[in-house]
Amino acid sequence: MMMGAFRGFGLSLLTLAMLGGCATSAQNNSAETTTSASVTLAAPPSIGQPLTLKQIMANPDWMGIFAKGEYWSDDSQSIYFARQAHGAPIKTYYQQRLTEPSAHELALDQLHAASQQHGVLDFAKTRKAYLYQGNLFVKNLSSGQVTQLTRQNTAIDGVRFLSNGDIAYWQGDDIFKIHQGSGLLEQMANIKMAIEPKAVEAPSSYIAKQQHRLIEYVALQQESAIAKQTYQAQLAKSDPTLSAKTWYLGDKEVVSQLSLSPTGRYVLLSLRDKDYSWRAEHDIMPNYLGKDGYVDAVPVRARVAEDKHPGERLVLLDLQTRDKKEITIEGLIGFDEDVLAKVKAENAQAKGERYQSQTAPRKVQLMQDWGWSQSAIQWQPTQDKVAVMLEAIDNKDRWLATLDLNKGRLVTQHRLHDEAWVNYNFNQFGWLPNSDSLYYLSEETGYSHLYIKAKGEEATPLTQGKYVVSDITLGPKAQFIYYKANKQHPGIDNVYRVEIASGKEQQLTQWEGQLDYQLSPDGTKLLLNASRRTQPAELFVQAIGGELTQLTHYTSDAFKQYPWQAPEVVAVPSTHGADDVYARVYLPQGFDNTKVDKYPAVIFNHGAGYLQNAHYGFSGYFREFMFHNLLTQNGYVVMDMDYRGSKDYGRDWRTAVYRNMGHPEVEDLKDGVSWMASNVNVDANRVGTYGGSYGGFLTFMALFTEPELFQAGAALRPVSDWAHYNAPYTSNILNTPEVDAIAYERSSPIEHAQGLNKPLLIMSGVLDDNVFFQDSVRLVQRLIELEKPMFETAIYPVEPHGFRQPSSWLDEYRRIFKLFEQELK
Structure with missing residues (x-):
């Protein structure tokens, strides 16, 4: 959703789109500065010396400027990546050959030849077509020669090879073909929404x-x-x-997605109402520090309470016969079910009314997956056969369907139904070459697993167990499917492969942390972006069946040499009928479990809700990681919980918050406090809590609904009313306010504010276009009207959801630390 996964401090290390900054060899471990941004690095912490907030919250470049956006070269002999100093306006790109000890920076005139990560191969796998700066290039894979085919200012949107060797590309709603023999440019389709x-x-x-x-x-x-x-x-x-x-095709819609078949005969379009917009119809976000000295009115997204998604519809164009088919959804099993009947009946009863269930066609759209890069329309690689993945706008169903091109009808191959909501992750799928078989991920057993389904047959699971499979890759010979899974521990990732024919599995890496992987084009090596608890992510290469080799060394000596405390990952028993709750625990320096004077403690609540932080990798919350080390140096125990709703623990853990956000999680926090009191000598009457975004929301809910659990709390960029958050995230968990007002009133902190009786610090950025500043404004007024004296606020006029300025971070965490020192000691 929102939150932790999109936080600004997470972005500075984790976002693939950043990276760049200053040119430095892979062997240079020193802290770096950049000429592209006027920043000053704080002095790194000295070994044996206590941490300071100014060091922790400073420009993070002192930790290192890390490699991101990595990908393989076409010959599998080198990798490309980018780096970007904090606050720098540009990226710098690098190439590192596997035989060389360091990377070299790419000159600007070399970038066009390196930008091939998302290219497409011809059917013989001898040529690769790709886009750079909106123009079309083709590379001969045997010779390495690159040919530019277009040079224009209007960007091309997509490209594919056709089965006869021609190259097709689309630009807006127009489709073109370049004949490989003559070079003739032909317009295959001119589509006008008029x-x-x-x-x-x-x-x-x-x-x-x-x-x-x-x-x-x-x-x-x-x-x-x-x-x-x-x-x-x-x-x-x-x-x-x-x-x-x-x-x-009429003037009422716009093209949402366009896909061309391998032969170039068919075009499949997804159309959406042209009047629909994700922006708010009548609202703005005021920027009080506009560059001209006036208040700027900044457009913002719509709220879930007002976002009326119209759905999408499919249209098939036959470019050969000029036949147009309107694709209906009757072929989707359950297309007209009243899946919200029980919810509607409950809400009607609460108003003294009676709900009569009726069937009606549901609104659908192409599946929107937040963790993939593939299209929800997949053609069989060499034939005009197509599969689509669709989701219901009500979030209760996901369908994998094939399309009968002659009849224009969808045929359901797999229906994933969830009474809560279908996960927006784990939706990868594709065709096995030269077959009618599909492979796909599904959470139908309660955990994401890999399946194969042949036409007309039942699906066959290739993986099974209480672990999560993700990031699937079909090998170049289609003999294996590669995947990432947390089989060993929910917080430990490794790469595996399964042989499609036999179902035999093989573990390929032995990593004690978190990682992402990419299979080399020749299928012989893995490129890993991997981290451990106190080690930020670096790039590694491992030959299949070979040794692991570290490629990059961008973590600074100052960071590596400091004695960071690696948090212990513990399993907290649940007293509320759930499985064990995994948590990170940081112990005070000189910890003594028999100490007469018990320790104060702090529980950190991660953002995003659906996010994992109690794992064995380096946390995306790197500032919090350092802050927690600082707290231990000041005598605190710190716990960081993956409460219910968190990622990578299976479907039931994820959906435990359905229609009830903020309540199961607070139960888990209660168990965390009890565990610390029983196991690490914590005084249960001296525990505070804090968190940002969803973590700020959870801080509210804890202080409002369990007012004796924590003695103080700090809520950063917090949600106070879910009716004001966005539709794609919120409607999954709470449905919509007009359908399920009960869930919103049960789950929104502003409805429970009367329970506050302990000190609360509220901190928000005025330019937060994710969780609006208005959330904090409305809650503050509510607390004022409730005559609650025990809260304070801090505003940050130039900050979005994820803070950017070190001075803002420093001010924020000084206030948090002061709150805990005053109330817990």
């Missing part, structure tokens, strides 16, 4: 006929227009040099 102009016709009404009979000029003009129209029609039919006739 009403087709009316043909000139002979007069039909009395008045029109009279006009033509009496006025010779009018009659001549009409005859000329009809003759010209007839000639153009004959010419278009007979002249092979002309481009294809325009498709007019």
